[in-house]
Amino acid sequence: MDDVKTPSSEERKSALSGLGTSRKRVEDARFTQGKGNYVDDIKLKGMLFGDFVRSPVAHAKIKKIDTTAALALPGVHAVLTAADLEPLGLHWMPTLAGDKQMVLADGKVLFQGQEVAFVVGDDRYAVSDGVALVEVEYDELPVVTDPFKAEMENAPVLREDIADQKEGAHGPRRHPNHIFTWESGDKEGTNKVLDEAEVVADEMVYYHRTHPCPLETCGCVASMDKVNGKLTVWGTFQAPHAVRTVASLISSIPEHNIRIISPDIGGGFGNKVGVYPGYVCAIVASIVTGVPIKWVEDRMDNLMATAFARDYWMHGKISATKEGKITGLWCHTTADHGAFDACADPTKFPAGFMNICTGSYDIPVAYLAVDGVYTNKAPGGVAYRCSFRVTEASYFIERMIEVLALKLGMDSAELRSKNFIKKEQFPYTSALGWEYDSGDYHKAWDKALEAVNYKKLREDQAKQLELFKSGKSRKLIGIGLSHFTEIVGAGPVKNCDILGLGMFDACEIRIHPTGSAIARLGTISQGQGHATTFAQILASEIGIPASDITLEEGDTDTAPYGLGTYGSRSTPVAGAATAMAGRKIRAKAQMIAAYLLEVHDDDLEWDVDRFVVKGAPDKFKTMKEIAFASYNQAIPGVEPGLEAVSYYDPPNMTYPNGAYICVMEIDVDTGVSEIKKVYALDDCGTRINPMIIEGQVHGGLTEALAISMGQEIAYDEQGNVMTGTLMDFFVPTAWETPNYETDFTETPSPHHPIGAKGVGESPNVGGVSAFSNAVHDAFKPFGLTQAHMPHDHWRVWKIAKDLGLHN
Amino acid sequence: MIPSAFKFYKPNSIEKAVSIMKDFGDEARVIAGGHSLIPVMKQRLTDIKHLIDLSAIKELKGINISGKSISIGAMTTQVELITNENLFKSAPVIREASLQIADPQVRNLGTIGGNVANGDPANDMPGLMQLLDATYKLSGTNGVREVKAREFYEAAYFTAREDDEILISISFDAPIGGYAYEKQKRKIGDYATAAAGVILNVDKGVCSSASIALTNLSDTPVYCYEAVGLLTGKKIDDNLLSQVTKSCVEQSDPVADQRGPVEFKKYVAGVVINKALKRAFERS
Numbered sequence A: 001m002d003d004v005k006t007p008s009s010e011e012r013k014s015a016l017s018g019l020g021t022s023r024k025r026v027e028d029a030r031f032t033q034g035k036g037n038y039v040d041d042i043k044l045k046g047m048l049f050g051d052f053v054r055s056p057v058a059h060a061k062i063k064k065i066d067t068t069a070a071l072a073l074p075g076v077h078a079v080l081t082a083a084d085l086e087p088l089g090l091h092w093m094p095t096l097a098g099d100k101q102m103v104l105a106d107g108k109v110l111f112q113g114q115e116v117a118f119v120v121g122d123d124r125y126a127v128s129d130g131v132a133l134v135e136v137e138y139d140e141l142p143v144v145t146d147p148f149k150a151e152m153e154n155a156p157v158l159r160e161d162i163a164d165q166k167e168g169a170h171g172p173r174r175h176p177n178h179i180f181t182w183e184s185g186d187k188e189g190t191n192k193v194l195d196e197a198e199v200v201a202d203e204m205v206y207y208h209r210t211h212p213c214p215l216e217t218c219g220c221v222a223s224m225d226k227v228n229g230k231l232t233v234w235g236t237f238q239a240p241h242a243v244r245t246v247a248s249l250i251s252s253i254p255e256h257n258i259r260i261i262s263p264d265i266g267g268g269f270g271n272k273v274g275v276y277p278g279y280v281c282a283i284v285a286s287i288v289t290g291v292p293i294k295w296v297e298d299r300m301d302n303l304m305a306t307a308f309a310r311d312y313w314m315h316g317k318i319s320a321t322k323e324g325k326i327t328g329l330w331c332h333t334t335a336d337h338g339a340f341d342a343c344a345d346p347t348k349f350p351a352g353f354m355n356i357c358t359g360s361y362d363i364p365v366a367y368l369a370v371d372g373v374y375t376n377k378a379p380g381g382v383a384y385r386c387s388f389r390v391t392e393a394s395y396f397i398e399r400m401i402e403v404l405a406l407k408l409g410m411d412s413a414e415l416r417s418k419n420f421i422k423k424e425q426f427p428y429t430s431a432l433g434w435e436y437d438s439g440d441y442h443k444a445w446d447k448a449l450e451a452v453n454y455k456k457l458r459e460d461q462a463k464q465l466e467l468f469k470s471g472k473s474r475k476l477i478g479i480g481l482s483h484f485t486e487i488v489g490a491g492p493v494k495n496c497d498i499l500g501l502g503m504f505d506a507c508e509i510r511i512h513p514t515g516s517a518i519a520r521l522g523t524i525s526q527g528q529g530h531a532t533t534f535a536q537i538l539a540s541e542i543g544i545p546a547s548d549i550t551l552e553e554g555d556t557d558t559a560p561y562g563l564g565t566y567g568s569r570s571t572p573v574a575g576a577a578t579a580m581a582g583r584k585i586r587a588k589a590q591m592i593a594a595y596l597l598e599v600h601d602d603d604l605e606w607d608v609d610r611f612v613v614k615g616a617p618d619k620f621k622t623m624k625e626i627a628f629a630s631y632n633q634a635i636p637g638v639e640p641g642l643e644a645v646s647y648y649d650p651p652n653m654t655y656p657n658g659a660y661i662c663v664m665e666i667d668v669d670t671g672v673s674e675i676k677k678v679y680a681l682d683d684c685g686t687r688i689n690p691m692i693i694e695g696q697v698h699g700g701l702t703e704a705l706a707i708s709m710g711q712e713i714a715y716d717e718q719g720n721v722m723t724g725t726l727m728d729f730f731v732p733t734a735w736e737t738p739n740y741e742t743d744f745t746e747t748p749s750p751h752h753p754i755g756a757k758g759v760g761e762s763p764n765v766g767g768v769s770a771f772s773n774a775v776h777d778a779f780k781p782f783g784l785t786q787a788h789m790p791h792d793h794w795r796v797w798k799i800a801k802d803l804g805l806h807n
Numbered sequence B: 001m002i003p004s005a006f007k008f009y010k011p012n013s014i015e016k017a018v019s020i021m022k023d024f025g026d027e028a029r030v031i032a033g034g035h036s037l038i039p040v041m042k043q044r045l046t047d048i049k050h051l052i053d054l055s056a057i058k059e060l061k062g063i064n065i066s067g068k069s070i071s072i073g074a075m076t077t078q079v080e081l082i083t084n085e086n087l088f089k090s091a092p093v094i095r096e097a098s099l100q101i102a103d104p105q106v107r108n109l110g111t112i113g114g115n116v117a118n119g120d121p122a123n124d125m126p127g128l129m130q131l132l133d134a135t136y137k138l139s140g141t142n143g144v145r146e147v148k149a150r151e152f153y154e155a156a157y158f159t160a161r162e163d164d165e166i167l168i169s170i171s172f173d174a175p176i177g178g179y180a181y182e183k184q185k186r187k188i189g190d191y192a193t194a195a196a197g198v199i200l201n202v203d204k205g206v207c208s209s210a211s212i213a214l215t216n217l218s219d220t221p222v223y224c225y226e227a228v229g230l231l232t233g234k235k236i237d238d239n240l241l242s243q244v245t246k247s248c249v250e251q252s253d254p255v256a257d258q259r260g261p262v263e264f265k266k267y268v269a270g271v272v273i274n275k276a277l278k279r280a281f282e283r284s
């Protein structure tokens, strides 16, 4: 030992692949070889398949459901309707937003694609034939797809079940189609400031309805074992533990007899947070038939019925001094929540964290009101790659800033800079009540403007404008700016819960005798790379190489309780739990090391992967040695083994932020746009794995591009879904995806054990504004103030036409 | 997205295929690459009881070029049209148009026969065949007959093909002059918002012959007779091309869909047609 040179701290550190390393994703070996194990890969003995009869119309009374022909078909075993679920009390189910939702149509249908009956049969083929044979007689009713018409006096009443209820889950209801009014901030104070302001910009900003559209659709396999009374459900669940508790509450099966397993998940983006009728029907069908039941949606089902996102009409007023100092912000949002309020938000926030809508700016006074309404559209309202309604809020403020800049005749980059919350103001309490933990917005902004050479961009843009005006070109250039602040990592149990479950998360670690480890978490990766990054957090905390740490999630029988993965909460909450559990391991390891080295605990110091006796660098015990000792030595006062669990209730949210800039060239005659540059600077605090961060940013930007430039769930006036396949629902391929330049600043979160803030959703939040602002910016010289997304060819063409640019 | 049950046949001769079609009438349908047919079957928009796969019939495959005449078997795939160098030399507009169809995965299976027989106004090849003044050879119970592409399309999904007829091949003369196929679409894998094909034969600045056809701008492909009349014999300049464009747009009759309203499509048609005219002129 003596003549072998001990590797330096640096060398040992790099051997761990801990924090800050671009460690390759350990998940990819199986994904890139097609060896993942997704719900649809699960095949159990005797398993049957179930699928839905769905409503072809958006609003109708159901006069009759005739299942005779379907039941007569060989291979069809059962057809469930609301009448079959009613005795079990399962024809309706509670939603995450305090409303209830039909599992199967109970007397009427409220949106196209609604689940009407559940056909169970030998396989998909038999079931599809069975579905086609179920005869449903509909008596069509007038349809409401426009949220502003929903509350008119003679609007058709959608939810007859609660038509007379004056009080909803979130306070008074003023109309049968009204769900709630949610207010935040100082109404009078804001109105006063607006009344007296030197400059006020007033605009309606619409963030259209779209859909997360993960590659893998939703599905499950439910298996009720009648011998031991245990229900096991494999499913596409972003929150397996919450699903277990909800399943227990609504089915009365004791929670210990329910096991929920999320296997590999092919993308979630919020689409897999909610509880869907398919899960309930598969469970009931398994209980009824005594065999496992698989239900997996197809693409059209998923787009049409399962969890849309956005659909917020945000009317804003923003006031400022003539010099451009913002003095107040007012917003009224009409929130189209579809037929049932199934939004996935923490209980106390019926419009999510929409009250982060003051953005990155120091705005002295603000007021927000949100009115939720019912329409004949699919329920959902999920946080599509963002924390709850944060992308709506961010888009709103980033549009309002642009509109205000127009009014002031000021460059919007300068307007932003003038109003950013300053570094020294953190922790900063916003006018709408959030405590921003940290940030250095000016630093990020200046770095971004310099990186893209903003001044030069503006010069090039002006030159192109000259060419356009002189008839030499039909193209315009737009520069889209965006500075976003997210609020993620829900969240502190004191104000964040889902169905009464506090939004903490957990990590449990076991160190094996030979010094490798397994860690289990309450979250579940859907492509984020948790097995890679959480092992890195732990490697740095406990000095065991990341490659020696197995990471497991998604099985409620083995993982500690946690609220799952969405809203960028995994790193801020479960990541913190992981670090804290690691610290408990280290604390115990220190006691063991002290015993082994025959010194006092305090005489030891931690050095990467070992405890060293202070002042005696050659006297140490490595974590590996300590692990073994914990299993084979009787140490007085210390229990054998080396395990720890931590349940982490975050003291605050984290506030990732960033500066995004997009340059776009637009052909005014065809509406075709070409992205020339996308620069994305993210500050997500401590960077765990730069490569994964970059990958997340690329993916999120691509979704943002899709949303802003074409992706939507469109309805016609009869409530027909017009974008039910990937022909019309835009998902970019490599061809449509531009090159991305990523950059960063690093302002650690002061309250997070390792300072990390979460990044997965930032690019969606910041990107949409950057792309959309670029379109607006191109037409700014011709007087455009606001044009709603998506900016697909024809809508961009329409902007040009309405501005008289088509001769 | 599961089709209803069907019987599957894979005959190895045209005669056998035709006889199955005769037996089952409109309950039978041939399948080529399946990239138009299978999606509608999966959505149960059509109910086909007997599906006849043409892929084992050798006579339906291949590209024959002898001198000026070109003949392409119905089962020739789009990727074969793109990669065949001789075809490119004789009729380069085919490669230019085919590369704008769908994506490589679709083109690996999709056939020229399926594309033109389908009768979908959104397909690009029916317009291309108007442009080339192609002739379709059909074989049915009553023998073989020929129909001009410009007379084949009656309305969306309605063509001159009888239920028991199979499209065997497509033939045309190698076009002379400059060419262009211009298409605007929303993304890879999308059908045209508007597309136009142009062939221009120019002698000392004067148009000696021309052909212009449009895709997805009416319920059938559009051959622009009037515009061709306007062009032929005239000296080509921007002004004339604008007039020609205008005439083509007047002949279009698009429908609104998620790509946009009629007004937009007509406007874009004008842009696309004009671009195609200019590119063909440059190449002439």
Ligand SMILES: Cc1cc2nc3c(=O)[nH]c(=O)nc-3n(C[C@H](O)[C@H](O)[C@H](O)COP(=O)(O)OP(=O)(O)OC[C@H]3O[C@@H](n4cnc5c(N)ncnc54)[C@H](O)[C@@H]3O)c2cc1C
Pocket: B029, B030, B031, B032, B033, B034, B035, B036, B037, B038, B054, B074, B075, B100, B101, B102, B103, B106, B109, B110, B111, B112, B113, B114, B115, B117, B118, B122, B123, B124, B125, B165, B166, B167, B168, B189, B190, B191, B192
């Ligand atoms: C995502 C996607 C994008 C696409 N984009 C485009 C596009 O941009 N442009 C475009 O032109 N096409 C596009 N297509 C369609 C594609 O080119 C199809 O391959 C083509 O339309 C049909 O050819 P097929 O060989 O696949 O025919 P099939 O789908 O097998 O058949 C189509 C129809 O033609 C009939 N048929 C086929 N062969 C014969 C024959 N020899 N005799 C008689 N009838 C016959 C069939 O019975 C059927 O009714 C797209 C398809 C997809 C899936």
